[in-house]
Amino acid sequence: MLKWYDQQVIYQIYPKSFQDTNQDGIGDLRGVIQRIPYLKQLGVTTIWLNPIYVSPQVDNGYDVSNYYAIDQSLGTMADVEALIAALHANGMFLLLDFVMNHTSDQHPWFQDAVAHPQGLYRDYYLWADAPAKQLPNNWGSFFGGSVWEPDPGATDQYYFHLFDRHMPDLNWKNPEVRHSMLEIAKFWVDKGIDGLRLDAFIHIDKADFHQNVPNQSTEPTIAEEFYAHLPHVQPYLSKFCGALRELKPDIFILGEAASASPELLIDYSRPENNQCNAVITFRSLVDREDQLDPQLPAEFQPKGLDVEGMKRQLTTIQTKLAGVSLPVLYWSNHDMARVATRYASPQYHQRSLKCLATMLYLQRGIPIIYYGEELGLENLQFSDLTSFNDWTVQPFYDRALAVGYSSAEALAMLNQTHKMAARGPMQWDAKQPNTGFSPATPWLHGTTKIADVASEQADSQSLLHFYQRLLRLKQTALFTQGNEIIQATPAGIFRFTRQLDQTAATVTCNLSNQPVTVMTDTTTEVQLLEGSVSHSGQQTTYQPWTLTVTQN
Ligand code: NOJ
Ligand code: CA
Numbered sequence: 001m002l003k004w005y006d007q008q009v010i011y012q013i014y015p016k017s018f019q020d021t022n023q024d025g026i027g028d029l030r031g032v033i034q035r036i037p038y039l040k041q042l043g044v045t046t047i048w049l050n051p052i053y054v055s056p057q058v059d060n061g062y063d064v065s066n067y068y069a070i071d072q073s074l075g076t077m078a079d080v081e082a083l084i085a086a087l088h089a090n091g092m093f094l095l096l097d098f099v100m101n102h103t104s105d106q107h108p109w110f111q112d113a114v115a116h117p118q119g120l121y122r123d124y125y126l127w128a129d130a131p132a133k134q135l136p137n138n139w140g141s142f143f144g145g146s147v148w149e150p151d152p153g154a155t156d157q158y159y160f161h162l163f164d165r166h167m168p169d170l171n172w173k174n175p176e177v178r179h180s181m182l183e184i185a186k187f188w189v190d191k192g193i194d195g196l197r198l199d200a201f202i203h204i205d206k207a208d209f210h211q212n213v214p215n216q217s218t219e220p221t222i223a224e225e226f227y228a229h230l231p232h233v234q235p236y237l238s239k240f241c242g243a244l245r246e247l248k249p250d251i252f253i254l255g256e257a258a259s260a261s262p263e264l265l266i267d268y269s270r271p272e273n274n275q276c277n278a279v280i281t282f283r284s285l286v287d288r289e290d291q292l293d294p295q296l297p298a299e300f301q302p303k304g305l306d307v308e309g310m311k312r313q314l315t316t317i318q319t320k321l322a323g324v325s326l327p328v329l330y331w332s333n334h335d336m337a338r339v340a341t342r343y344a345s346p347q348y349h350q351r352s353l354k355c356l357a358t359m360l361y362l363q364r365g366i367p368i369i370y371y372g373e374e375l376g377l378e379n380l381q382f383s384d385l386t387s388f389n390d391w392t393v394q395p396f397y398d399r400a401l402a403v404g405y406s407s408a409e410a411l412a413m414l415n416q417t418h419k420m421a422a423r424g425p426m427q428w429d430a431k432q433p434n435t436g437f438s439p440a441t442p443w444l445h446g447t448t449k450i451a452d453v454a455s456e457q458a459d460s461q462s463l464l465h466f467y468q469r470l471l472r473l474k475q476t477a478l479f480t481q482g483n484e485i486i487q488a489t490p491a492g493i494f495r496f497t498r499q500l501d502q503t504a505a506t507v508t509c510n511l512s513n514q515p516v517t518v519m520t521d522t523t524t525e526v527q528l529l530e531g532s533v534s535h536s537g538q539q540t541t542y543q544p545w546t547l548t549v550t551q552n
Contacts, residue, residue: 003252004045004194004250004252005046005093005277006326006481007045007475007480008045008252008366009043009044009045009366009369009471009474009475010046010048011039011042011046011369011371012048012050012333012369013032013048014050014334014371015028015031015032015052016073016423016443017371017423017437017442018031018032018035018371018426019032019035020437023440024073025440025441026442027425027426028073028074028079029075029076029083030075030079032083038453041468042374042464042468042471043467043470043471043472043475044092045091046095046194046252047087047092047093048096048254048368050097050334051099052070052071052096052097053066053067053070053099054072055071056104056106057071059163059164060334063104063166063167064099064107065103065107065108066108067184068187084192088192093194093195093252094194094195095194095254096193096195096197097196097197097199098184098196098199100181100198100200100201100204100240101199101204102161102162103170104167105152105166109125110124110125114152117155117157120176123171124171124174124176124177124180125160125168125170125171126160126168126169127151127158127159127160128148128209130150130156133150135158136148136158137209137212138213138215139221139223139227140223141161141162141165142162143163143392144391144395146220147162147220147227148160148161149168160206160209162200162203169206170204172205172236173205178236181240182244185240186243189248190247195251195254196244196252196253196254197254197280198237199256200256200258201233201237201255201256201257201276202229202255202258202260204232204236204237205227205230205236206227206230207226207230229264234267237275237276238274238275241274241276253277254276254278255268255269255279255280257279257280257281258281258282259282261281262313262317265279265281266320269324269325271324278325280328281328283313284310284314284317284328284330285305285331285336286312287304287306288304288309289306291303295399295403296396296400297396300418302342302416302417303342304342304343305511307491307494314327314363314486318363318364322364322484328365329365329368330368331360332373332422333368333370334370334419336419337418337421337422338370338372340373340377340379340451341416341421342416342417344376345513345545348513348545350463351546352511352545353376354463354470354530354545354547355510355511355530355545357373357470359494359511361471361474362474362505363484363496364482367474372424372427374463374467375427375456377451379416379418379424380422380423380424382414383411383446385411385414388414388420392418393418396410397410397411400413415446420444424448425437425442427453428452428453428454429452429453430450431454435450435452436454451463469528470528473527473549477500478498478499478500478504478505478551479498482499482505483500484498489518492511492512493511493512493542494509495507497523503551503552504523505527505549505550505552506523506548507547507548508521508547508549509546509547510543510544510545515544517539518540519538519540520540521548522552523552525552526550527549528548528549529547529548529549530545531543531544533548
């Protein structure tokens with residue numbers, strides 16, 4: 001039987017950047033409520049909010065100090081209750097981000113753990129002895145440096161943090177931790193939310209700390225083999241998700257598994273395993289690596305889309321998940337550059353965005369649209385390093401200058417690739433101050449090209465109107481339930497068929513700056529066409545960044 005979550009279109013909202021209603025320059029929950037009609041018209045059915053709990057905002061809400069209350073910069077518990085009611089009244093659904101791998105160092109559990117080394121809460125976190133002030137091992141944090149930080153209580157121990165040092169990891173081996181985290185999730189399910197996005201769940205089990213990455217480097221090294229996808233992750237997850245399903249059988253659990261291979265996607269989403277319903281992997285996006293400068297870290301170098309690589313990867317994912325779960329389809333999120341900056345063709349900007357959206361979202365799976373993507377919103381351009389408010393930028397910048405880049409070039413690379421540049425304010429109306437986001441200066445600001453709702457609503461050829469048409473098509477039975485075959489096609493062309501009972505459709509996109517000729521497809525009625533095609537015998541030539549969707 002089809003469930004509500006099998007036919008949803010998710011819209012990801014970074015709450016601080018969507019709509020401010022109390023003139024403090026920070027987006028808020030009231031702003032989300034205000035924009036429900038816009039989202040409904042767009043064709044969105046479900047909203048995923050990045051974390052809204054009380055937080056010192058070291059990592060914009062992923063550092064939680066109280067899971068049972070709303071950060072006062074975003075609103076109140078009454079606001080979230082009003083949001084849930086308003087969404088449900090519109091036949092829509094709400095997913096909250098659930099930060100389960102770590103807390104803030106300001107969380108009372110961690111404060112107690114530091115104040116009372118013999119106390120109950122010490123074992124809520126991960127500690128290692130380091131008597132000679134030597135790091136316990138050489139494992140690296142995702143946010144740079146070591147995963148280890150000295151106990152602020154000045155014992156001979158260090159605590160473990162996979163992300164920022166102000167975000168200590170929880171000890172999921174401790175049954176009290178598992179119980180406490182489940183209680184929090186139950187509280188929110190009881191409030192009436194429809195599902196959770198599980199943040200960084202793949203890291204909740206860690207290897208024995210008495211081992212090092214076998215290398216000669218003196219720098220801490222990213223060591224996923226010791227802290228990602230370890231054997232207890234799945235049992236912990238099954239228990240957690242199973243208990244939530246007892247409370248709410250149709251809860252939708254969306255796992256974030258950044259480094260999951262297609263094989264692991266099966267494990268984490270196979271219904272028999274009672275874990276996630278669907279899983280986000282960062283490995284579905286494939287970048288070109290052929291033009292990288294070896295003198296610089298790859299992370300902040302612009303790369304471009306590897307169309308052939310992505311075709312192979314999506315073919316693998318679609319094949320492995322057929323009959324198992326729905327793949328998650330997305331181009332952007334708050335942890336990466338915006339698609340309009342990362343992959344759009346400078347020559348065919350708008351058409352390329354239409355092609356990219358069509359190629360991905362009409363596939364079998366659940367689309368997640370990152371706020372503003374439907375407008376073609378680009379990364380912010382910051383004019384200095386401090387605006388990024390992220391300490392990863394300085395080392396890259398220094399290195400780039402040391403190997404001969406100008407400061408403008410180094411800054412441009414960061415603006416094009418950095419996650420902070422992708423978190424800019426939503427653009428509602430170019431005629432209003434700060435494009436209608438807020439009359440006050442936005443919490444994060446830089447310059448960016450105007451792509452605003454008001455102008456795109458007035459233009460029937462706009463990307464916004466195209467997204468509306470595309471999402472309407474996506475919600476037909478063929479595109480939510482049909483099976484999928486990705487075809488072998490000439491380089492640059494992405495073509496797949498969807499089929500359900502007696503209906504079938506073919507989606508063909510030329511994702512390149514050159515015309516490409518392919519065999520004419522056998523379906524007939526044109527549902528969507530952008531760009532231009534010409535026929536000759538059995539062959540059809542697609543002009544650069546042209547798409548067709550045909551159906552019989
Ligand atoms: C993944 C989130 O998407 C990211 O923004 C955050 O920094 C880490 N998890 C830590 O919570
Ligand atoms: Ca506000």
